[in-house]
Amino acid sequence: MAETTEPPYARIAAELSRRIADRELAPGDRVPSTRQVAQEFGVALATAAKALDVLRTDGLVITRPRSGTVVAPRRAAKDAGPAELTRERVVTEAVAIADAEGLEAVSMRAVAGRCGVAPMSLYRFVEDREELVHLIADGVYGSEPFDVDPSAPWREQVESIARTLWHLHRAHPWLGRIQPLTRPLPLPSVVRLGDRMLGALEGLGLPPRLHFDVHVLVYSHITGLAANFEREDEAVSLTGVSSEEWTDLQYLPKFGDDSFMASVPHFAKLFGRTGAMPDGYDMDLDALFALDLAVFLDGVEALAERHRAADPAP
Template sequence: MAESTEPPYVRIAAELSRRIADRELAPGDKVPSTRQVAQEFGVALATATKALDVLRAEGLVITRPRSGTVVAPRRAAKGGEAAELTRERLLAEAIEIADGEGLEAVSMRAVASRCGVAPMSLYRFVEDKDELVAAMADTVYGSAPFDRDPGAPWRSQVESLARELWRLHRAHPWLGRTQPLTRPLPLPNIIRLGDRLLGALEELGLPPKLLMDVHVLLFSHIVGLAGNFEAEDEAASETGLSSEEWTDLQYLPRTGDSAFMVDVPHFAKLFGELGALPGGYDLDLDGLFELGLGLLLDGVEALAARLKTARPDA
């Protein structure tokens, strides 16, 4: 019998797929780790990694932050028949993949597998992955009302809109990657949000260019901070360490080095042996969002007042 010419990672992926199909590995079960796969099949870690990547691409497994890789849930309607494929269902499955595994895990094959259809079926609704991602982002932005009360003070309007946008990006950290600052997509729902924000700021009477700059700064503050949730989830999954554990390992040797701390006296006042923060500094992204929002709005308000004083007839 001729020996198989398939690469080892393909054979391993096929065997793991069989176990999933036969329910030896049921939905929600942890999938063997890269090291366990390497040991079981007698291959290098890189080969085991490629095999697991095949399963991810096919939507058979998902990686959950801090939980590891598990068998993906099966999607079926009552009676065991596949539910009808619609644009709404396609986008819902794609968003769920992005929320659980990150934007890189979203592929036409992975989404099709979750929907129980052939990949070509998706092209009835989206032209390619770029269009899919844009539609995902617009759907998420459209899921929040972003209500604005024109009769409320400008600051409370802006705070309400900003906090709603923060909650959205916190829940879907991949969202900001679809809207880079220099090349944002003209999504209908993000433009509607921008229009509400501009309307809330209008009361300040800022020059048009400055008005748009403030709008961009507020959006950037939210997106930039929220992106750290996704980065931290990825880092925690890769290292097995929380951000606090990683920071302690990296920084305690520095702050405990008295010779080094002599050269950084301001740092020493905070983190040295007799520093003001003996327990260290705990990063709080929610707290930083609120602090940054307050500082931004304080600055905008002061700037608007200065401009009004300089142009009393305005």
């Protein structure tokens, strides 16, 4: 029998694809983890990971937050006829991939796989992956009007915009990776969002440069904190361990060590055997967002008061 030259990861991907096609692994079933694949096929973890990446690229599996990697839903039966391929459909499928698997999983090949077409078909609607990523970001930001009552107090307007932006980033954590703060993209919906925020802050009467700085910082606070949702989803998918379980594994041995706690007296006051929070601390990002926004806007308000006192209106 002639020895195959097909790389090990490709053979593994082909075998797992067969199991999916034969419904040994049905839609929604958990896919073997990288470690399980490595053990079953006797390969290195890197080879197993590469095989699973092939399945993701082909649209056969998806990674769901807090669920891990599962077999993707089956496409509609052929006798139902393929859905029309449009720019809107391409964008919708790309958003679905980004939401389920992260921004790195968005590729022309993966989107084409979900649409049931050849990758080259997508180039009738988008120039390349970069344009596709810009389109999905613009579409998600544009899905909310960010409308506010211009007659409402400035703080009420800012809080309304900030809460909407928070929920958008919470639902689509990959948004924060589209553009670094120092290189904002002139996407129409993002510019309109910025304009709404600038309008809401106008009532503070800040100098122009400071006015713009504060609008940038509101956005930065929200996107920076919301980015932790994606990082946590990635960590859960990779380890199968929740953040609470991870924290307990890492910190309980330390905080149960009296000699160590003696070296960190402020932690001991909170988490020591007789501390104020002996049951530990469960991080709630939604609560932290509300606190962060309140503290930040308190500071902005105080800053505006100082500027008015230093330069009173005639």
